[in-house]
Structure formats: structure tokens, C-alpha cells
Amino acid sequence: xxxxxxxxxxxxxxxxxxIAPGFDAHVRRQLPWYDDVHAMVREIATAxxxxxxxxxxxxxxxxxxASGMRDILEARxxxxxxxxxAATMWPLLAGALMxxxxxxxxxxxxxxxxxxx
Numbered sequence: 001x002x003x004x005x006x007x008x009x010x011x012x013x014x015x016x017x018x019i020a021p022g023f024d025a026h027v028r029r030q031l032p033w034y035d036d037v038h039a040m041v042r043e044i045a046t047a048x049x050x051x052x053x054x055x056x057x058x059x060x061x062x063x064x065x066a067s068g069m070r071d072i073l074e075a076r077x078x079x080x081x082x083x084x085x086a087a088t089m090w091p092l093l094a095g096a097l098m099x100x101x102x103x104x105x106x107x108x109x110x111x112x113x114x115x116x117x
């Protein structure tokens with residue numbers, strides 16, 4: 001497991017060197033309910049994502065959530081839009097998205113700058 005070296009107060013950035021490789025372990029330590037939230041969103045998507053629907057992953061980071069939604073997305077031929085402005089996360093995100101056979105896009109800007117349909 002890769003450890004994140006936490007920067008000094010006020011210096012945190014997702015773009016900082018070394019953040020992306022240890023991000024998943026770090027976020028699980030900081031947010032112990034992280035996987036539970038993913039499970040709850042899966043339940044909501046199971047109930048409400050229509051065939052050929054669109055799912056947005058805001059702050060997609062390493063693609064953990066997106067890859068965990070694979071079966072639902074593929075069964076519904078859904079469109080996945082991963083919003084992730086941190087370029088340091090893109091290689092890990094792209095790797096997580098490679099196995100998906102649904103339509104996937106990475107939107108490389110902050111969520112507040114995205115035009116939602």
C-alpha cells in the first residue's frame with residue numbers, strides 16, 4: 001500500500017506528487033464510510049438509472065466508484081461521465097475505465113464548470 005505524505009496545512013492539492021497512487025487507501029482511512037456510500041449509490045442506480053441513461057461521477061479520482069458500477073452500466077448500456085480535474089488522477093482513472101464496455105468520457109474540469117444536461 002502506498003502511503004500519502006500529507007502536505008503542510010493549506011498546501012493540500014490533488015495535483016501534488018504522490019497523492020494519486022495512495023489515494024484509495026488514504027480516502028478509506030479518512031472516510032470510513034466511503035465504501036458504504038458507494039454501495040448506497042449502487043442501490044439508487046439499480047432502482048433509477050434507465051436504459052441508455054447517463055451517470056456522472058463527480059470527482060472520479062482513481063475510478064474506484066466507476067469500476068464498481070460496471071455491471072449496472074453495461075447491463076443498461078449507460079453513458080458514464082467521469083468528472084476529474086486533477087491530471088495526476090487520469091492515468092489511474094483511465095486504467096479503471098478500460099474494462100468498461102459502455103460509453104465512457106473523462107471530463108477534465110471542475111464539476112462547477114460542467115454543463116449538465
